[in-house]
Amino acid sequence: MVDVTAHERATTVRATLLAILVVQALLWGIAAAIVISAMLARPLGRVVALVVAAAVGSAIAARLVWRSRTVRALDRVALWIEEQSASSSYVWPTALDRRYAATLDESLPAVARAIAETDVAGMLRAAAARRLGAAIAAAVASLLVAWGLAHRPPPSIAARTAAAARGGASAASGGPPPSRLAPLTIRVTLPAYAAHAGAPDASRILTDPTVVVALVGSTVAVHGPGVGPGVRVTLVPRAASAAVAPAPASATPTDSAPARARSHQSEGPRAVPTAADDDGWRVVVAMPALPALLRLEDPAHERLVILQPIADAPPTVDLLAPARDTVLRMPDDGGARRSTWPTVSPADTMTLAARAADDIGLADGGFEVIVSSGEEGSGGVQARTVRVGSVTWAGSPRSADLGARLALSSLALAPGMVISVRAVARDGNTISGPGMGTSETRTWRVATRHEGDSLAIDAAPPPPLDTGALSQRAVVIATRALLRRIGRVPHPPRDTIVRAAGRLGDDERTLAERIDGVLNGPQSGDDDDRVAGNGSTLPPDEHRLLDTAAAALGDAARSLAIAEPAAALPRELRALTALDSARALVRRIYLRGQPPAIVIDVARVRLTGAEIPTSARTLPTLASDDAARLDRRLASAIAAWAALPATGPAGGFPLRATVIDSLTVLRLDALTTNDSAAAAIGDAVGALQAGRDAASALERARRAVHVTAAVDTSGRAWAAP
């Protein structure tokens, strides 16, 4: 029984060991396949990665199985059991030997007992735990690694950040393949109209920029290293209307830029075709009218470049002559005798002069003269436009003078005509222009027949007691102020007090004389019969009060004349009381008719005011959606930045690259709404890329955004009951 039992047990052990080894091999193969699949999914694609992973996994599993092939032999199984048992002494190979198998119990009872006492099941459990445990752990680890790889940021970000941190060095060995997006060389070429001889930097080269700032319509040629397909470039407009068609790579910058800048067909992100170059790839775009993002993608890398346009301003034109509006008179209109307006003669000319300036270059200019006549109510207004002094400038100067002389006889002037003159200048913008600037308009009007310019202004004498002299109340206030000054100084300078009190005394004397004039009539014998008082017309009570006031004023004037304001003050107050009492007795009669009902023609007067608001401080206003959104996004980016571990320039890799990308896109959005915030965000990006602290720049950005986004919720809302 023993030999049979030993053989059966050995066979069972072999089968179990085989199963363990096969499962172990499969687990290791699966683990390897998972890791390889995750690593190759992004660069090679999912299908190819799966095929490769399956092949490698199968090979690993097969190799492991092949290594364990000897377990098929029972003598090897017997030796394995002997290895697992420290107390065994070659009993299992002996028991399975055909020479002893039949008589084992009788010939080798000790061996038979040892065989029976061997704990084969325990050995198998230990082997399974050892071998399968390691394999299962490897499989779990491979799953974790695969999950991490699947959720990692694009390898380009990591590679770019690592490259920035190491000064442009390529990614570490074993990382993604070398980037074809670094270093980038960008040649910016001004549009043809702006690239004249006087323009500086008609073409300039930027190396590895994050922002390209250039005139609208400029050609932006991006060049990168490496060959072969796979580099994708996408133009992402900041606003839908900002899309600009890309240029074919074969087109030359100067001849293709205008057409590209005018083509605003697409509204969303658009792929820009790339072309192979001598030593790399190349793509050409025209600077759009609004900020845009240039997204560059290599299979293993990604990069963002902001296109920030500079708009071409229209020319500014100042009309120097004629300097002002004028009214002319025809010699035979019958009104010359009553008028100071100049009379026009057939030989007269109008001198026109203007000065034009432009930020890029001027192309042409001239004067527009509109001659109109007639009225709306009598046959309508006829107008014709005459252009004089037209000039085309060569060399696109930035400033130029315009001049012309217009013979008035050529306009066939007639009474009622209006001559409106303005200067016009155009720039040479062939991309989005030409930009046109105009001066203000001056008007020469020809007077109608029998029209006069006389305006009678008769200077009226001022009414009594209303001539701007100091009132008694003001004198009282000034006297009290003088007394306070005297009290503050221990030894006040006497001359100063005398002068100040003397001036007040003069005022009191003047007031007394005026009251005397009211009581007794004017002293100077003029012919003003409208003076209110001539002594006999005042009621007795008023007369008495004014008499009292005049006497008090005289007393006060005398005290002030000898520099005794303290003594003058009670007299001044007595005069004031008398004057107020007299005024209270006066009966006021308001004679007013029905007020006119004025209806404002709001549409006619809308925004025609000549005054310009100059407010530097405004009330808080509700934040726009854009500003509020920008504020939220910046807060989110700052939170992500704050969470970065501070472990050197490459610390937080690749989270740092994610923050940089977020801020770069944020800067693009801020360009059109908040220049200050955009500049500060750009500083923050630069600091992060250089491994410096971005706290200061981010703080400035937050302040700039917060100013726009601030919402004052303290104000009371208007509410009906």
Next chain:
Amino acid sequence: MTPFVFATGRYQSGDWDAAPLVPANLIDSVARYTSIPVAPQGVVVDLASAALFDYPLVYCTGHLPFRLTAGEASTVRRYLTRGGMLFVDDHNHDVGGVFHATATEELSRLAGPLVDLPNTHPLYSCFFEFRDGPPATSHELNGWGDNLVHAHLQAALGPDGAISVLYSSKDYSSEWGYHPDAKRFQSVDNTRFGVNIVVYALTR
């Protein structure tokens, strides 16, 4: 958007209609300088009427005593509490006059003490900038009335610091009391401060 309607307050005492041209003049200025939708004609509203709540800014002026009836006082108090703004101008330009004495007393009772408004208040910069505070009127400069150039306006402030009652002793009612077409004869439009008052009332 509902256009802004300039409202003139009518009260039982005194001459509430002493400056009939001011509303049209300010309506014209609001249209000239701002894009605020504005009704072409002002309205007159009783201070005791619930219609008062239809207007965010109410202008009152006069020469004679400014005394409010119980109904007027109750409505005006609720109006101010709910966010309305009252602009009261002394047409006398006289701090010793009856309008000043009675109006300041009534308004202090309704809206709290009237304090000097600092010349840095947003009222002076919310549209046009007045660095020296309230612009002087020709009456002040000519020495009429109380013969003072008032350096400050007075105001009753709400709990949040916003003006609920703006009181002027400068007689803007005389300064702005002319037909709007006459603005062309002025070198500087003197109704600019009126635009500030309207803009402040609508944006505070």
